Amino acid sequence: MTTHTTPARDTLVPLPAPAARALTAAGAAIALAGTFLAWTWTSEFPGDLTVTGYPGGLQILTLTSAALTLLFVLSGYGIRGLGWLTPGGTNSPVRLLALGTLGTTGYTMGAIAYELGGVVNLEPGAWVSGIGALISTVAALALPSDEPLPQHDPRPGTWQRFRNSLTAPAAPRAKTLPAWAEILIIAAAFGAMLYVFTYGIDIPTEDSEQFIGFLITAAFAFTAITRAGLISRITALTTKHRNVALTAALVAALCFPFTQDTAEYALIGVNILIFATVALGLNVVVGLAGLLDLGYVAFLGVGAYTAALVSGAPLSAIGVHFPFWAAVLTGAAVSLVFGVLIGAPTLRLRGDYLAIVTLGFGEIFRVTVNNLNGNSGPDLTNGSQGIPSIPDLNLFGIDFGLSRDIGPFTLSRPANYYLLMLVVTAVVVLVFRRSGDSRIGRAWVAIREDETAATAMGINAFRLKLLAFALGATLAGLAGTVQAHVNYTVTPEQYQFAGSVPPNSAFLLAAVILGGMGTLSGPFVGAALLYLIPAKLQFMQDYQLFLFGIALILLMRFRPEGLVADRRKQLEFHENDPIDVPEPRQSEETGAGIAKAGA
Known part of the structure; x- marks a missing residue:
């Protein structure tokens, strides 16, 4: 035995x-x-x-x-x-x-x-x-x-998973x-x-x-x-009650300055809001239209320099003092013109070639404003010294440079600019949302997914790409006009491709990718993380870019769709994985009907 x-x-x-x-x-x-x-x-x-x-x-x-x-x-x-x-x-x-x-x-x-x-x-x-x-x-x-989630259809593929998700919560x-x-x-x-x-x-x-x-x-x-x-x-609830969700987000953001009793943290908040707004403008170019722009920070600089020149700064070469609404419109219009001038000859390129050209434009802008000092070129931007002493805004009799009491709360100078920037952000969010849901927005997505197929279906790809480029430039210039007044000064070093302090082109692009391309809330999440972490961990300044690269590698490995991903990106990057889908909005009878029709 x-x-x-x-x-x-x-x-x-x-x-x-x-x-x-x-x-x-x-x-x-x-x-x-x-x-x-x-x-x-x-x-x-x-x-x-x-x-x-x-x-x-x-x-x-x-x-x-x-x-x-x-x-x-x-x-x-x-x-x-x-x-x-x-x-x-x-x-x-x-x-x-x-x-x-x-x-x-x-x-x-x-x-x-x-x-x-x-x-x-x-x-x-x-x-x-x-x-x-x-x-x-x-x-x-x-x-x-x-x-794991049940898979009704054994055949692989995005469409089968999407169809199953309608009937399999x-x-x-x-x-x-x-x-x-x-x-x-x-x-x-x-x-x-x-x-x-x-x-x-x-x-x-x-x-x-x-x-x-x-x-x-x-x-x-x-x-x-x-x-x-x-x-x-x-997410399913916010999609169902979209207007309520946007109102709740606006109210929450409006409450932030009333929670701060020091100007230091309120200043971090307004800079995050500026960074996030510019990232949302870049999201139109990269997230919706699929155009890799590595020189986007230059449009922010165009808006900031324009506002500095027309807002009554003592060292302004123009010597005019526009009211703020006129300065905002001027900065946005000049950025729009630059977007069209740069985009018209370059948007016939694709992929890496477009990225190289836009990167060159960003460096050309920085070098140009650095040389417009009266020696190497016309005296317009004061060269490397920039344009300092930009006066504080005065809107409706309110001096934004002074602190004021509202009930038991005290709003500091950065808090005043935070509330102003919140209005600008609301405008940018409205533009992004309306354009993304429009026929033009759907055409941008089609171009992003496959430009050749979109062109074959009758979409004028060049015209729509130029429109996206110009719209993104305008939104960046809009935020730049506020940034110039918040920082008191504009200098060429603020608008580089990569640097230790955001916003710059590399961090803007990373904010869009980290948060989630093509989404509304993604750039805000990415911008908040990428600005707040360097501001709080200053002892890591010497290793910032190294850690930044490691973080991007880990992100691409474990969550390539971003922290706030839309349905399309989840299906694209996790086609063979069990995916977490929100509850279907259709009733059970509707879902059964779809399943029966699909069978």
């Missing part, structure tokens, strides 16, 4: 899912409780982690990650109402949140030991949270994988909410985004440890809620 022996590794019994889920919740609860204990004995570490009973600094980030982990674990138990948060599954988001809790806690413990000179500086609260986060992570890794249909509840959810979502954005900006520049912890927590949390399908669900 033959005796069969079983290897030891086969006798290991995997942790059952209920036990793994319970241990994950227990570890997250322990990590959360540890944040109410002191993590170190001295207040020399940023955030003052010495207080018992009141979390502060990086403890708040660990508390947030642990609380989200608990919330998503509870959603897997079928608790009424919590299932709405995880239409795409709970296990994968729980793993990501547990890893985020461990990452934030472990980073904080390492930073304390490094800054203060050893692990002896860690108080019991840090060890409690660290052990709890480790237990939660190990248990979460034992959870089974989420079930990413998760069991949730109960239909009344319209008022959906509007409240949209408002809450934008309120949460405002809070996260404000929290990141309000972190002091010298507290780089806390900002790095914020990035770790935000990255894992965003990935988790995306994997859970919550982003897709909210």
Whole structure:
């Protein structure tokens, strides 16, 4: 008789899912409780982690990650109402949140030991949270994988997946909410985004440890809620109530300056808004029409220099003082003319050749304004010294250079310009939205996907590409007129292809790609990240471009469609992957009819 022996590794019994889920919740609860204990004995570490009973600094980030982990674990138990948060599954988001809790806690413990000179500086609260986060992570890794989405049609291809998505939602249909509840959810979502954005900006520049912890927590949390399908669900609601969503976004942005009590952080906000608005203008050229423009920052410079020349600056060679509305129109018109003059001879090129020509235009602009100093050329731009002392605006009797009190709030000079720039942004958003949804916008998308096929269908590709180029230049010039007044001065060094301080052409293009080409909100997300991170992590200035390149490589590998991707890009880059789709807007009868017709 033959005796069969079983290897030891086969006798290991995997942790059952209920036990793994319970241990994950227990570890997250322990990590959360540890944040109410002191993590170190001295207040020399940023955030003052010495207080018992009141979390502060990086403890708040660990508390947030642990609380989200608990919330998503509870959603897997079928608790009424919590299932709405995880239409795409709970296990994968729980793993990501547990890893985020461990990452934030472990980073904080390492930073304390490094800054203060050893692990002896860690108080019991840090060890409690660290052990709890480790237990939660190990248990979460034992959870089974989420079930893949059913694929009705075994044939590969984009069209089959799109047709299946109309009748196969990413998760069991949730109960239909009344319209008022959906509007409240949209408002809450934008309120949460405002809070996260404000929290990141309000972190002091010298507290780089806390900002790095914020990035770790935000990255894992965003990935988790995306994997859970919550982003897709909210996107479906904003698509259904588009006007409500735009109004909520505008109100949230309007509230930002009232949350700031220092001019420094309000200045970061207005610069982010300028950067994002210019990126949205570039999104017309790159995202909709598919034209790779590497010299787009030059149009921003054209608008800024035009505004500086006609706004009454003492060193202006023209010596005129237009009212602001006239300066804005002049800057936009001059940028439009430059866009047509540059685009007319170059837009017959395609691909890399067009990119090289636009890159050359950007450098030509910078060199030209640098030489218009009265020696190498006419005295127009004051050369490398630029045009300083641009006066503050005075609109409707309001001096934008002075702080003013509105009730209990004090608006600083940057806050005044933030509100003005918000009006400009609203105009740019309106133009982008209307043009993208129009017949011209659909023609741009057709040219982007296949110019030869679009031309064969009767589209005048050159005329429409020139229109996109001119519109993008106009929007950039519009933002440049405000930038000139915010910065007091314009110099050639502000408008380079690549540099340490955005906006420049490389960072503008990266903001569009990072956020999501062709989307409305994508450039705002990309611009906020690319401006805020260098502003807060100033100790990385020497390695900024190196880290920037690594980030782009990782983005192209793991999320090539961008952080905020449209449906077309998701299908293009993840054709063979299970995709997370929002709930179909058709009724069940309509979906059944489509499926029957397709069969």
